[in-house]
Amino acid sequence: MPYFDAASSLPLHPVARQALLAALDEGWADPARLHREGRRARLLLDAAREAAAGAVGCRPDELVFTPSGTRSLHTGIAGALAGRRRAGRALVVSAVEHSAVLHAAEAHEAGGGTVVRVPVDRTGRVDAAAFGAALRGDGSPGSGTALACLQSANHEVGTEQPVEEVAGFCAEVGVPLLVDAAQSLAWGPVPGRWSLLAASAHKWGGPGGVGLLAVRKGVRFAPPAPADERESGRSPGFADLPAIVAAAASLRAVRAEADAEAARLRALVDRVRAEVPALVPDVEVVGDPVRRLPHVVTFSCLYVDGEALLHALDRAGFSVSSGSSCTSSTLTPSHVLRAMGVLSEGNVRVSLPPGTAEADVDAFLAVLPEAVREVRDRLRVPSAAVSDAPHAAAGGPGGGEGGGTGGPEGTDSGREADLTVDSRGKRCPIPVIELAKVIGRVPVGGTVLLLADDEAARLDVPAWCEMRGHEYLGVRGHAHRVRRTA
Amino acid sequence: MPYFDAASSLPLHPVARQALLAALDEGWADPARLHREGRRARLLLDAAREAAAGAVGCRPDELVFTPSGTRSLHTGIAGALAGRRRAGRALVVSAVEHSAVLHAAEAHEAGGGTVVRVPVDRTGRVDAAAFGAALRGDGSPGSGTALACLQSANHEVGTEQPVEEVAGFCAEVGVPLLVDAAQSLAWGPVPGRWSLLAASAHKWGGPGGVGLLAVRKGVRFAPPAPADERESGRSPGFADLPAIVAAAASLRAVRAEADAEAARLRALVDRVRAEVPALVPDVEVVGDPVRRLPHVVTFSCLYVDGEALLHALDRAGFSVSSGSSCTSSTLTPSHVLRAMGVLSEGNVRVSLPPGTAEADVDAFLAVLPEAVREVRDRLRVPSAAVSDAPHAAAGGPGGGEGGGTGGPEGTDSGREADLTVDSRGKRCPIPVIELAKVIGRVPVGGTVLLLADDEAARLDVPAWCEMRGHEYLGVRGHAHRVRRTA
Structure with a gap:
């Protein structure tokens, strides 16, 4: 396993x-x-x-x-x-x-x-x-x-x-x-x-x-x-x-095995980085694609509950971890993803131990799409919300400065929205799913006001906008304003 | 071993x-x-x-x-x-x-x-x-x-x-x-x-x-x-x-073996407590003889360098520890012996592991007298300083309040001594040995002034007086005053 x-x-x-x-x-x-x-x-x-x-x-x-x-x-x-x-x-x-x-x-x-x-x-x-x-x-x-x-x-x-x-x-x-x-x-x-x-x-x-x-x-x-006498007084x-x-x-x-093993795992991770966005729609692969550890790759899946995905992968035999808020005891997304300003929902970190067989990575790539689909189906994500064809949405260098604030704050006072969705009290990834469900109901150029008090929304709503090509107008309190641009 | x-x-x-x-x-x-x-x-x-x-x-x-x-x-x-x-x-x-x-x-x-x-x-x-x-x-x-x-x-x-x-x-x-x-x-x-x-x-x-x-x-x-999340935030x-x-x-x-093993070790320790003072002259067995751990016994030997005794016992195959100043990195006697106000030189702690065979304790009692004699000989302790017949000098309850100050301080100003011994710069047990060498040279009722700047002297000079029946008159700075009473 x-x-x-x-x-x-x-x-x-x-x-x-x-x-x-x-x-x-x-x-x-x-x-x-x-x-x-x-x-x-x-x-x-x-x-x-x-x-x-x-x-x-x-x-x-x-x-x-x-x-x-x-x-x-x-x-x-x-x-x-x-x-x-x-x-x-x-x-x-x-x-x-x-x-x-x-x-x-x-x-x-x-x-x-x-x-x-x-x-x-x-x-x-x-x-x-x-x-x-x-x-x-x-x-x-x-x-x-x-x-x-x-x-x-x-x-x-x-x-x-x-x-x-x-x-x-x-x-x-x-x-x-x-x-x-x-x-x-x-x-x-x-x-x-x-x-x-x-x-x-x-x-x-x-x-x-x-x-x-x-x-x-x-x-x-x-x-x-x-004070203590052991270990030079330091432990x-x-x-x-x-x-x-x-x-x-x-x-x-x-260390004796490190260079050879690093090269091998690096190639396996390169495959994961390239193939996951091709196999799974609406995925953001995060982290530097080149200046990175040989064995680690992290990606986030839109409209996915991280904990549910972890359990689905666990049932399929794969043990991974996640920085999604639902897997954290504090119900906030990982501070790393927040600082980077990237999508946190459906987050998966794959870190390969030395000796990982290529066949195991193949098997993972084979089960991942179905695991994601299963979670999305259970969350009743409308098919219209998911991209027709998977596309590579990998973050790369030069993708802009992060900062975790989730876009400009308080820049959007007073204006009316064409549609308001109240997702308060609902946890990641539900607010983003509800936003995706309604965005087609406003005309291009129109705005949706999403009320969401889940911490993850501050990260995931702007990330969703960037991935789906809409304009994030900002947040004020728990009110996120989004303009449909496509 | x-x-x-x-x-x-x-x-x-x-x-x-x-x-x-x-x-x-x-x-x-x-x-x-x-x-x-x-x-x-x-x-x-x-x-x-x-x-x-x-x-x-x-x-x-x-x-x-x-x-x-x-x-x-x-x-x-x-x-x-x-x-x-x-x-x-x-x-x-x-x-x-x-x-x-x-x-x-x-x-x-x-x-x-x-x-x-x-x-x-x-x-x-x-x-x-x-x-x-x-x-x-x-x-x-x-x-x-x-x-x-x-x-x-x-x-x-x-x-x-x-x-x-x-x-x-x-x-x-x-x-x-x-x-x-x-x-x-x-x-x-x-x-x-x-x-x-x-x-x-x-x-x-x-x-x-x-x-x-x-x-x-x-x-x-x-x-x-x-802060940390592990172990209820406590570790x-x-x-x-x-x-x-x-x-x-x-x-x-x-725990399953504890009661039976405690009874067995308690009997072995009772033997050590009784026999060591009978086998080795000028020994003080310390600690409560009854209300005690089943497996621990500690004694101190006059005129003995604790580190040398540890090494002699180690060569004979016995691993013990010591609270003597010479075995401490700070060159002070153990704070426990100081607080008790007992002899610290030539200190040996014997603590028996579960399963210790009676034969091992026999063997220890067989080699201890020779090991102590060897160290005393090397330190050129005069035979007159050592008791003719070993006697039981075990400390017991009611032996008076400790406190580690080594007797009254500053109560002896100005008076002349019949003899002055300068042991400054010399380490435990040398000052006590030099005191023992000269005490016979003053008349009964006469006093010796011992100059000793070793920390252990503050504990060991009064302890020596108590063991040998002389009167400890006090210390002022590094000057210990002792009256020959026997």
Whole structure:
């Protein structure tokens, strides 16, 4: 049964399993103890640190093991901000960082710091020059930038960020750059003069419960309290040493296979990117088509309930994930899709594990159209609303700046509409479906007022307009105004 | 080779290993995902939570898994203090809590809170009534107690604390009690009306990297930032699910064997407590002889370098630990021994793993006297300084209040001594050895002034006086004054 959610977590790599089993007998004692069991554990820990540091591209004494990538990010951000407190209280992040970074940023704001969120374009990529400009702040007292955070590649849409260029800008102004390398470390070291780096073993086939945090020598760093002696004072508590050993061993193993496997998966993803819009009407493939992770592709399907599609694919044997609001506990679309300004309904992320067979991708492409149709039928999407012929609606570079506001706000006061549809209280994708049902009932040039209080509508109504060639006139409160232009 | 450092960490229990291996294939996916791999992982996690909660004695929805006992304590303390901020900013702890508690307390002080450290007697036990009185504070504004922390049993000397009684006092005044059950949870649930509980799996034969944190319904709790959705918002990051499964399974397994094994180990420890002072001259066995963990016994040997003794025992095949200053990275004696006011030099903690054979204890008792003699010979301890016949110098209840100050301070100004020994710059146990060498050179009733700047001297010089029947007159700066009385 093909598992296509590699970007979420991978099964244990055979080398990880082997190393884990081998370390169970020697890796249980406290490496801080003087007795032979402790010394043996210490040797294992030192060897794992050396191997992992080699793969990261740092010195062993710059690397500590933490309980997760999330904890690495939390500690790395808090420690660097505290260490650089004199330089200022501003934190610069991209708008599409992992939620662990954004939550750490919110904690920084709650503590009186400021956060600058650099927007991304429609492919999910930050502009390096804009990021560099954000580092400089506005020059007001206390506005100095203490830290910048940028992911090596986005976890939801696979788009690579210009880390090397941004690291150069950071070095110019003396701001440390923390790179969240969770999605890319399996494929190779992060290039450029980064200062801190975080990663997570279960993303490359290591066990859960192991994160990496590298802090380059010379970077000011004050670990968050409470104090603890372990891991250079940067990760309190007794660690799972066999898991650490397995993490380090599997990182080396996946690196040995990385280039060949990346090329193979890249070709498979290229097929998905090209064929999905040809097989399924009204699909938007998102993310940068070239500067991307080898194994990730994300697309959104108009008039589709993401959770229903996930379940349909699950029944057909395919495990994928989704950034649609209906699959989120907060009932809001993923912040990444919002920042990109792309369609969020019927969102599917396919992330291929190493070793994915071409036949599995063929099988996925064979079942997807029927799965989408099934969901649309159940939602009673009128056939007139769906394009006659599937067309490639893939977002590409230069597709315009995102920003997640869903178009101009409050620019449309007072004017009357030819038709009003009240979709309040209805969840994604129903408001868009109801809009599609009625758009043919107003003349070309006429307007529809769609009342929709679902968060996703702010993203999906303008995205629908762009995909179907209508004009989005803006939103005021919960009232979206759309002009029929075709 | 007998491993007698169970209180530090245990080898993986066979049931833990079995459960770990069984969970590797199903426990790698993200339990928050909707697909079948995620649902399978969620089932494993739910089952582990139910099993662990049953052993703890709480509801499954009151229990979360954390990456370590240390993290459980850090989060539990910070969360309860923040949740009870309106009630006050005082934290009451015993003076002999695990360093994770004391470090969390220091962080609370650094953030403007206050900490009350309740002293212990010479056996390492807090007085429940004194602890209860400390909860009430001094009545001044803002002095309200937000949280109390008490270990179920001490990790260094095995003494059990009056948790049930203290929980009663806490309930009377409406203060939540956090119990650090790390050392005792393997032997049974913590009795009494505790509010929060922390524990660590590798202490009972589970894997490293798994802590438990229970927070009873109704306890005000505000998890420390940054926010995260996992584990009820109380433990961020992707966990090591197979390790959690193994932790829960092994806790149930050790509980099934606990009563019988506790009785057996208790008898072995009773032998060690009785025989060590008979076999080795000038030994102080510390900790409560009755109200104690079944498997832990700690003693200190006069005129002995703890690190050298550990190595001698290690060469003889026995792995133990020590609270002596020479085995600590900070070169101070353990805070537990200091709080108890007992001898710290030549300190040895023996903690027997389940299944320890009586023959291994026999073998230990056979090699210990020679190991101590060897270290004393190497330190050139004069034979006159060592008791002719070994005697039982075991500390017992009623041995007086500890406090770690090493006797009265500043009560001895100006008077001349019959002899001055300058041991400044020398480390434990040298100052005490030099004192022992010269005491016979002053007449009975005469005084020796010992200059010693080693931290351990403040504990060990008064302890030596008590063991050898001399009078400790006090310390002023680095000058200890001792009257020969025998």
